[in-house]
Amino acid sequence: MKLPPAAWQRREGMGALLNVLGAGEGETRFVGGCVRDTLLGLEVSDVDLATRLPPQEVMERLKRARIKAVPTGLAHGTVTAIVAGAPVEVTTLRRDVATDGRRATIAYTDDWREDAARRDFTINALSTDPGTLAVFDYFGGEADLEARRVRFIGDPLTRIAEDHLRILRFFRFHARFGFGAPDAEGLAACVARANDLMALSRERIADELMKLLALPAPAATVALMVEAGVLRPVLPEIEEAARLARLVAREAEAGVEANAVRRLAALLPPDPEVAAAVAARLRLSKKAAKRLTSAAVPDDGSPAPVLAYRLGSDEAVDRILLGPRDPAKARALAGWERPKLHVGGGDLIAMGLEAGPTVANTLQRIEASWAEEGFPEDSEAQRAIARAAVDQALRERQ
Incomplete structure (x- = not known):
């Protein structure tokens, strides 16, 4: 399969960036969401690149080419290139050395399949040669995209043990891309390991939950999560x-x-x-x-x-x-x-009120009356409301 041509592939400066990173020699590919969304005919906003080049070499090549490079995640192999004012994340191929459900210790690799294997779902593990637009699919992601199925790469329980946030990501990606019932094996694993969510930072949980809720139609997926008790450990x-x-x-x-x-x-x-x-x-x-x-x-x-x-x-x-x-x-x-009320405390004092709490209370009464009358903008109408409120306040003080 080939990736359909798309405008994001021809963004200003993209060709120069790819040349600098050796895409023509097979060193760098498009990866992840930009590949997935283009295959689905969706608009692409963020472009990610994966590369065999070590992070420091990426930085050096970009510097020599006078492309701004930001070491946004250098410890994890990620450099952000700023191309025509837009960020493009460039990440060196990685493999996991150790994981604890919250973070991973990684090592760099030059094996595209090994890097793809550490990703969460098959539909996120696709990569594309920028020159030929050939799609590389190591785990059946193309078939899952066609079936609108969100499926873990490998054993779901193992993938969740590596990163507990994948429980929530499974449901978010199903709500966004899935059709029909979720993958049964993945769902069972998420339900079985729901208590693992308690080990995550609340910020990560909130970020993932809000992304899910912001989707066009999340209700059916959230109902499934509630019914299965997935959210109960963190949001009873x-x-x-x-x-x-x-x-x-x-x-x-x-x-x-x-x-x-x-x-x-x-x-x-x-x-x-x-x-x-x-x-x-x-x-x-x-x-x-x-x-x-x-x-x-x-x-x-x-x-x-x-x-x-x-x-x-x-x-x-x-x-x-x-x-x-x-x-x-x-x-x-x-x-x-x-709307703006053009009456202030000084106006009320000029109408006869003494400075103090009565002025603030009368202003509140004026605002309430002004609102009830539909917020008239006319200054005379506003002053008439104010005059009536001041007169009432003066009578109450007698």
Whole structure:
């Protein structure tokens, strides 16, 4: 089989990079996702190269050719070449010397099959000669691609023992590329070794889970994971996936872009304390943790613009889509910009209020009334709302 010609193969500077790395002499090939996705007719964003050249020689060749080289993972054989402003990862062929489920000790090799054998799934072990576009397939990856089957290379239990994250990757790749039921042997191994996930850093678990949830249609795969108890060792709060399936459908109905944090919220009980605990356990960013916790609060039915003004448009969309109301209300917030109230504390003091807590309280009352009236932009309308609130505050102080 040959790789179909594609635009990414002709990117500016790609030919020069391949020449520098000896692709014409068989030293360097396209590898991994760019090969897989091109065979599937999918768009390719990241290009990876594998090479027989040692990392230091890669660095030296790139330097002599005046191609920027970044030693992003030099200890593991990876150098990033910057070609026309875009990164291309170049990794020396490797074999595993020792593994402990979290990291591997590697040695370099010049054997393409040996390097392919350390990859996780057959569909990820394909490589291509850049000159002839001939595809090298050592483990049946082409047939698995055609069948839309995600299958471990070799014994699944052994591959999971080498890197426990492969449990989650198995399900993510099935959700993205698989068709029908998952490979039975791989599924059984993932279920049997689910407790191995507890040995992983929570950051790695969160990264893989969020990639899965961001896929176009993850609900059926996540439901399978829940049913099989795969997530229970690290996320026992997730007991069902029905709300996720409902959310995915409502996102599509509303024409709203998928969001992994929102989808994680759909898997959790609607309880802010639970959401905060999960966010802390997964070590989510402050922004993601705040959004997850906010999404756990039930929608109070406020008009969509009012909700957006109070929470921000993203969090408002989350509550609407996770709640009972028409998802079209979320669509209405697309491109929403926060309106500006042109009344401040100095204006209220000029109207007769004394500086102090009363000013802040009155401003809050003004904002609430302004929101109820649909956020009028007209300055006179805003001042009329402010005047009424100030008059009320003055009466209350008498």
